[in-house]
Amino acid sequence: MTPAEEEREALAGEYVLGTLDARAAAEVERAMATDPALRAAVAAWEARLAPLAALAPPEAPPPDLWDRIEAALPGAPAAPAAAMRGGIARAGACRWWRGWALGASAIAAGLAALVVLRPPEPVPPPQLMTVLLSNQDQPAWLVQAERDGAIRLAALNAQPVPPDRVLQLWALPQGATAPTSLGLIPPEGRVTVTPAQIRPEPGMLIEISLEPPGGSPIGRPTGPILFIGRLAAAGGA
Amino acid sequence: MDAEAPLEDLVVAVAGGDRGALRALYQRQSVRLFGVAQAILRDRDAAADALQDAFLRVSQRAGQFDPARGEAGAWLAGIVRYAPLDIARRRGREMPTDDPALGDQAVEPEALERVAAAAEGRRLRECLDALEAKNRQGILLAFVHGLSHAQVAARLDLPLGTVKSWIRRGLLQLRECLT
Numbered sequence: 001m002t003p004a005e006e007e008r009e010a011l012a013g014e015y016v017l018g019t020l021d022a023r024a025a026a027e028v029e030r031a032m033a034t035d036p037a038l039r040a041a042v043a044a045w046e047a048r049l050a051p052l053a054a055l056a057p058p059e060a061p062p063p064d065l066w067d068r069i070e071a072a073l074p075g076a077p078a079a080p081a082a083a084m085r086g087g088i089a090r091a092g093a094c095r096w097w098r099g100w101a102l103g104a105s106a107i108a109a110g111l112a113a114l115v116v117l118r119p120p121e122p123v124p125p126p127q128l129m130t131v132l133l134s135n136q137d138q139p140a141w142l143v144q145a146e147r148d149g150a151i152r153l154a155a156l157n158a159q160p161v162p163p164d165r166v167l168q169l170w171a172l173p174q175g176a177t178a179p180t181s182l183g184l185i186p187p188e189g190r191v192t193v194t195p196a197q198i199r200p201e202p203g204m205l206i207e208i209s210l211e212p213p214g215g216s217p218i219g220r221p222t223g224p225i226l227f228i229g230r231l232a233a234a235g236g237a
Numbered sequence: 238m239d240a241e242a243p244l245e246d247l248v249v250a251v252a253g254g255d256r257g258a259l260r261a262l263y264q265r266q267s268v269r270l271f272g273v274a275q276a277i278l279r280d281r282d283a284a285a286d287a288l289q290d291a292f293l294r295v296s297q298r299a300g301q302f303d304p305a306r307g308e309a310g311a312w313l314a315g316i317v318r319y320a321p322l323d324i325a326r327r328r329g330r331e332m333p334t335d336d337p338a339l340g341d342q343a344v345e346p347e348a349l350e351r352v353a354a355a356a357e358g359r360r361l362r363e364c365l366d367a368l369e370a371k372n373r374q375g376i377l378l379a380f381v382h383g384l385s386h387a388q389v390a391a392r393l394d395l396p397l398g399t400v401k402s403w404i405r406r407g408l409l410q411l412r413e414c415l416t
Contacts, residue, residue, distance in 0.1 A: 006409065009408075009409060009412060010405045010408060010409060013405075013408035013409070013411075013412065014404070014405065014408065016315070017376065017379045017380055017404070017408065018277075018318065018322040018325075018379055018380065018383050019379045019384075019385060019386050019389070019404060021326065021385065022326040022327070025322075025323075025326065043306070046311070046312070046315035047306065047307045047311060047315070047357075048361065048411065048412070048415055049315075049361075049380060050307070050310075050311030050312075050314050050315055050357070051311070051352045051353075051355055051357055051358030051361050051362075052352060052361070052377065052380045052381065053269075053273050053311075053314035053318070054351040054352050054354065054355065054358065055276075055349075055351060055352060055377065055380075055381045056269075056272040056273045056275070056276035056381055057272050057276070058268045058269050058271075058272040059268065059271050059272040059275050060267075060268050060271065061267050061268070061271035061284075061285055061288055062281065062285050065267070065271075065285050065288060065289065066260065066263050066264075066267070068285075068289055069263065069288075069289050069292045069293070070256070070260070072289060072293060073256070073259075073293065073296060222281070
């Protein structure tokens with residue numbers, strides 16, 4: 001190889017490897033448009049290094065990603081909100097979350113009032129509770145946390161889950177950076193769990209996400225958060 | 238286009254504007270390719286943005302795929318890596334290199350066995366083995382995690398200039414070995 005050929009090979013190799021900084025990478029891309037030898041060198045490096053992609057552990061993408069891609073393809077109908085790029089879409093999701101949490105707290109307050117007004121309870125009332133709402137603002141799940149740390153979940157208005165998906169329950173204590181899985185929700189929609197690592201407390205978020213069979217493979221929600229609410233003290237508790 | 242068709246046929250169909258073929262490619266390859274993007278970005282939202290960009294590139298460039306020059310899975314992975322690398326560069330690659338989740342598994346012997354599992358990876362594996370250890374590690378960290386020269390230098394505790402020249406020399410050695 002002449003020094004010029006060696007330089008071209010090294011540059012193409014570093015471009016494919018990814019170590020070039022933004023400016024150098026952009027220069028390589030510009031030069032490739034007019035330099036068939038550089039283009040061929042880059043293609044050869046892509047083929048040479050391609051088997052290294054097997055070193056990255058496979059991971060399921062978010063379930064809505066295909067819809068975003070399809071909406072962004074040329075000729076797709078005007079981009080719906082779901083096709084917006086990350087930042088904006090996430091900001092929207094946050095507003096949506098807050099909407100849920102507020103609605104859920106309001107209903108929880110209402111239910112708490114019912115609990116107060118209905119005397120006398122045969123069993124002691126739960127210490128904490130919340131109601132998770134559907135996206136039509138209908139009560140969908142009742143969550144009750146007992147004094148012994150058990151969390152009980154019951155479907156109020158069971159909706160079918162897609163056949164290749166499961167619902168997974170999560171708790172996010174205040175100040176925690178990542179939710180803790182409380183397990184999968186069985187198809188009948190009722191489950192009681194007593195998590196070992198966390199104790200239910202006022203303000204703790206309860207979330208339900210849509211996950212692949214067997215649940216999230218990575219220990220945090222991978223699918224959309226379908227329901228979310230905040231545990232609050234039940235009246236009279 | 239049959240979703241079970243060979244990947245090569247699907248890419249050729251995508252080049253002809255077949256959106257169903259693109260969807261079939263996504264269904265069969267997105268878990269592997271999202272893993273590639275996530276290994277570079279270590280941020281699921283950013284990796285999803287990257288995979289979206291990558292599939293738009295795939296739909297635009299499918300016409301450049303030549304089945305005679307290589308297999309479609311390798312071609313896809315080659316295209317897909319540029320999207321997360323671009324995002325990493327735009328961020329200034331501020332990701333900390335002391336992240337414990339980063340890097341070590343990429344150079345474990347079992348991980349290298351995965352490279353050799355495919356026929357075209359066997360020779361690459363042998364050629365990587367022939368490199369000096371830090372040289373090999375630098376190349377693998379850069380490829381799998383998208384580390385810049387400076388991040389590889391910090392990670393391997395070597396001067397920047399040394400890392401630059403080692404990676405360059407390692408690449409030229411690899412090329413020689415694979416010829």
